[in-house]
Amino acid sequence: MDDVFTDTHSTFIARTLSQFTHELNNHMAIIKESAGLIGDILAISEGDISSSQGQLMDIVHSIDGQVKTSTRLIGILNRFGHRMDSHCCLFNVNEALDEILSLTARLFTTKGVKIEADLDPALPRIVNASAILQLLCFTILFNMQQRLSKGSLITVRTAQLQAEGLVCIEILTIEKFMGNCETKDTYPKHVQQVIIDRLGAIVKYNEDEWEAVITLPLSRDKGV
Amino acid sequence: MAQIKVLLVDDERDFATALSERLRLRDYDARAVFDINGAFAAMTDAHPDVVLLDLRMPGMDALQIFKRIKEHSPEVEVIIVSGQLASSSADLELKGLAFDYIVKPVEIDEVTKRIKQAYSQRLNNIQRNQTLNGQ
Numbered sequence: 001m002d003d004v005f006t007d008t009h010s011t012f013i014a015r016t017l018s019q020f021t022h023e024l025n026n027h028m029a030i031i032k033e034s035a036g037l038i039g040d041i042l043a044i045s046e047g048d049i050s051s052s053q054g055q056l057m058d059i060v061h062s063i064d065g066q067v068k069t070s071t072r073l074i075g076i077l078n079r080f081g082h083r084m085d086s087h088c089c090l091f092n093v094n095e096a097l098d099e100i101l102s103l104t105a106r107l108f109t110t111k112g113v114k115i116e117a118d119l120d121p122a123l124p125r126i127v128n129a130s131a132i133l134q135l136l137c138f139t140i141l142f143n144m145q146q147r148l149s150k151g152s153l154i155t156v157r158t159a160q161l162q163a164e165g166l167v168c169i170e171i172l173t174i175e176k177f178m179g180n181c182e183t184k185d186t187y188p189k190h191v192q193q194v195i196i197d198r199l200g201a202i203v204k205y206n207e208d209e210w211e212a213v214i215t216l217p218l219s220r221d222k223g224v
Numbered sequence: 225m226a227q228i229k230v231l232l233v234d235d236e237r238d239f240a241t242a243l244s245e246r247l248r249l250r251d252y253d254a255r256a257v258f259d260i261n262g263a264f265a266a267m268t269d270a271h272p273d274v275v276l277l278d279l280r281m282p283g284m285d286a287l288q289i290f291k292r293i294k295e296h297s298p299e300v301e302v303i304i305v306s307g308q309l310a311s312s313s314a315d316l317e318l319k320g321l322a323f324d325y326i327v328k329p330v331e332i333d334e335v336t337k338r339i340k341q342a343y344s345q346r347l348n349n350i351q352r353n354q355t356l357n358g359q
Contacts, residue, residue: 018308022280025307026236029328033242036332040249062238110280150283 005194008187012135015142019106020077027070034063076102083131088220091130093167094119094158100134101156104141112150115141118157126167127219128199136195136203139187140171140212146186147177147210161215169214177208228343231272232256233263233289234305235281239328243276246332252339260284267296274342276335277322279306279315287318299349301342305330 038059041052049056076099083096101115108115137156144154152175159168196203200220204213230252234240240256247254257266260283266272275293279286290302301323304310309327310319319325323342326335 018311022307025328026239029307029330030236030238030242032329033239033246037242037246040246044249059242062242066238106280109282112283 004191005198008139008191008195009132009135012138015107016080016100016103016138020073020103023106024070024073024077027066027073031063031066031070034059034066073102080134083134088127088129090125090127092123092125093130093133093169093216094121094123096130096134097137097156097158097169100138104138108141108145108154111145111148113145113148113152113154115154115156118155120158120160123158123160123167124218126216127221128216129220132195132198133201133214133216136192136199136201136214137169137171139192139195140203140210140214143186144171144173144177144210146183148173148175149178165218167216167218169216170212171214172206172211177210227251227253228274228339229270229272230254230274230276230339231263231266231270232276233258233260233266233281234276234278235259236278243330243332243335247336247339250332250336252336260289263289264292264296267293267300271297272300273346274323274339275300275302276305276339277302279304279308279310279318285314287314287321290318290321299346299353301346301349303338303342 038056041056041059042049045052080099080103083091097119098117101117105115141154141156145152148154152173154171154173157170157172159170160166161168192203196214200217202215204215205211230244230247232240232244232247232254234256235258237256237258240258244254244256255266255270255272257263260281263275263277263281267275277286277289277293281289286304290304293300293302304318304322304325305328306315306325307328310316310325323345324338326338
């Protein structure tokens with residue numbers, strides 16, 4: 001089972017990094033073309049930039065925006081990497097979810113599937129393996145988007161079950177799924193169960209077996 | 225040499241707009257569209273010689289877009305522009321079918337060189353087809 005987990009985690013990281021570096025490359029390309037365009041305009045204006053000043057300022061603002069976006073994205077990637085420093089620590093579930101949704105956004109937008117996050121700001125922090133929780137959420141989201149059509153919406157919602165001292169993550173959609181078979185790309189349920197066991201979580205799937213409600217203890221040692 | 229008509233298809237608006245502007249400054253008849261509907265409409269309106277197609281367009285697989293473009297204009301040459309190297313079997317198939325595959329960020333001189341090569345290939349395609357049809 002360790003091999004199954006390691007393989008699954010490796011494909012998750014590979015998929016995440018390939019999507020994300022693609023995204024970063026796109027931002028670098030925009031910056032490069034924008035800077036190149038400034039150079040072109042300066043070259044043809046032969047020192048008199050008065051007529052091009054407005055266009056140049058627009059490009060400079062675009063570069064500034066792209067650099068800010070790229071810096072934010074690099075920060076997300078950096079935090080994602082550091083989550084694997086520790087097997088178990090105190091963390092904010094909303095931040096971990098927000099991070100994985102940002103990292104994998106391109107995967108879903110390319111498919112035309114939108115993800116909406118409805119995260120409870122009062123959610124308590126929990127003690128568990130945040131990297132493994134991201135892996136579990138990704139496998140559920142990935143399986144869902146494989147069977148959703150263009151224009152579909154997935155909602156990721158967090159809530160605290162105060163009486164029980166639990167945290168709950170719902171990954172749901174109101175859309176109809178296409179087909180009902182696992183494909184070679186989907187993450188099989190027995191693989192997800194290995195991940196769930198590592199988290200000490202409980203996952204309830206709906207009738208379609210694709211939407212999921214994850215319940216986590218405030219501390220992994222306590223179990224659900 | 226006739227002005228080469230280039231169609232850029234990329235959902236990254238800032239990238240496509242800046243690159244098309246830079247191509248226009250180099251005397252290309254360049255036009256940018258940001259979605260697949262715009263791409264198919266421009267194939268009819270603009271009759272491009274060369275298409276620069278982003279590998280990852282929302283809503284349709286690039287291989288399907290490529291096939292639709294080729295169905296519409298078999299002689300047009302398509303250069304794939306991507307933020308990543310081709311890795312999946314579909315990407316590799318497309319790389320094999322397209323005139324060329326370039327990875328972002330791109331060097332403008334390299335892009336214009338590939339566009340000129342693709343345009344020459346297009347002229348050869350047209351000439352060959354005319355010969356085959358006995359024109």
